[in-house]
Amino acid sequence: MKALRNTRQDAGETGATGTQGVESNRDFDFTPADFERIRALIHRRAGISLSDHKRDMAYSRLARRLRALGLDSFRDYLDQLEARNDAAEWEAFTNALTTNLTAFFREAHHFPILADFVKRRAGGSGAQPVSVWCSAASTGEEPYSIAMTLVEALGERAAREARVLATDLDTQVLAKADAGVYSFDQVKHLSPERLKRFFFKGTGSHSGLVKVRPELRAMIKFEQLNLTDADYGLRTTFDAIFCRNVMIYFDKPTQAQVLARFEPLMKPDGLLFAGHSENFTYVTQAFRLRGQTVYELTRGSRAQTQANAAPRRANDALGVPA
Numbered sequence: 455m456k457a458l459r460n461t462r463q464d465a466g467e468t469g470a471t472g473t474q475g476v477e478s479n480r481d482f483d484f485t486p487a488d489f490e491r492i493r494a495l496i497h498r499r500a501g502i503s504l505s506d507h508k509r510d511m512a513y514s515r516l517a518r519r520l521r522a523l524g525l526d527s528f529r530d531y532l533d534q535l536e537a538r539n540d541a542a543e544w545e546a547f548t549n550a551l552t553t554n555l556t557a558f559f560r561e562a563h564h565f566p567i568l569a570d571f572v573k574r575r576a577g578g579s580g581a582q583p584v585s586v587w588c589s590a591a592s593t594g595e596e597p598y599s600i601a602m603t604l605v606e607a608l609g610e611r612a613a614r615e616a617r618v619l620a621t622d623l624d625t626q627v628l629a630k631a632d633a634g635v636y637s638f639d640q641v642k643h644l645s646p647e648r649l650k651r652f653f654f655k656g657t658g659s660h661s662g663l664v665k666v667r668p669e670l671r672a673m674i675k676f677e678q679l680n681l682t683d684a685d686y687g688l689r690t691t692f693d694a695i696f697c698r699n700v701m702i703y704f705d706k707p708t709q710a711q712v713l714a715r716f717e718p719l720m721k722p723d724g725l726l727f728a729g730h731s732e733n734f735t736y737v738t739q740a741f742r743l744r745g746q747t748v749y750e751l752t753r754g755s756r757a758q759t760q761a762n763a764a765p766r767r768a769n770d771a772l773g774v775p776a
């Protein structure tokens with residue numbers, strides 16, 4: 455996991471919904487071999503499997519890098535990328551090829567499930583703080599929606615007792631998420647209560663924009679994290695993990711690896727939220743579907759097994775006879 459730095463490479467690149475533009479008049483030769491090479495590189499770097507119909511998208515987005523660097527061909531660009539191992543250019547390459555479509559309260563049915571879940575957990579004496587990891591946070595709409603849900607469920611306690619970790623591979627979208635500024639269009643479907651409670655409205659030169667209020671922003675930590683890294687560097691466990699609409703870009707072996715890394719990071723009775731078209735049932739034995747693309751750990755999973763073993767160990771220590 456890396457601390458977030460603002461590394462916008464070209465200002466016209468990815469907006470809130472990703473730039474899917476296609477250039478019809480091509481300035482550069484783009485051979486099938488170039489596309490195959492791009493595919494292999496982004497798969498190795500980010501786990502992303504680019505299908506054939508992403509060919510124009512790859513051309514359009516990377517052509518900007520060629521122009522910015524004054525290069526004449528994709529082959530030269532890819533040769534340089536691999537030979538120089540320049541971290542900033544790898545970042546620009548990766549940022550260019552991610553798809554960042556998102557929205558506030560997207561797949562809205564998940565948020566009441568989260569609210570009920572945290573109310574139950576946070577209720578009663580000795581309640582533990584609630585921690586949620588949003589693992590493909592994109593431009594921030596999802597983690598802010600999670601934080602709003604936590605505030606609505608827990609009231610004033612949320613500021614003290616609830617935390618959201620929001621991560622993504624793409625540093626450009628994270629910079630936008632960190633800033634917390636959106637067009638009014640992006641929030642116009644939120645209730646007037648939510649708008650008033652969680653956003654400032656821009657005036658003058660900022661009219662048409664809203665900004666997330668600092669109390670909500672303070673609940674979220676934004677970090678860069680690649681889900682295909684072998685070690686996420688996280689030394690905590692989460693009550694809920696949101697991993698929505700990113701696994702669709704990964705092949706099955708990559709999905710299985712990611713889920714295996716999630717398993718020890720979940721609290722034993724935690725929830726994993728997936729996107730509407732993502733199905734992990736045939737990918738893992740550690741999670742089972744609870745319904746509405748929400749998963750929980752199975753009894754056989756490591757976290758559940760350890761949780762079941764814990765009271766027995768406590769009894770052993772007290773010398774309670776079997």
Ligand SMILES: C[S@@+](CC[C@H](N)C(=O)[O-])C[C@H]1O[C@@H](n2cnc3c(N)ncnc32)[C@H](O)[C@@H]1O
Nearest residue numbers: 500552555556590592623624680681698699700
């Ligand atoms: C389509 S957006 C989904 C955003 C949000 N979760 C939602 O459902 O609205 C997919 C996000 O996954 C991120 N992503 C792609 N590959 C990744 C990886 N290997 N590790 C972390 N994030 C990744 C992209 O940068 C992008 O922001």
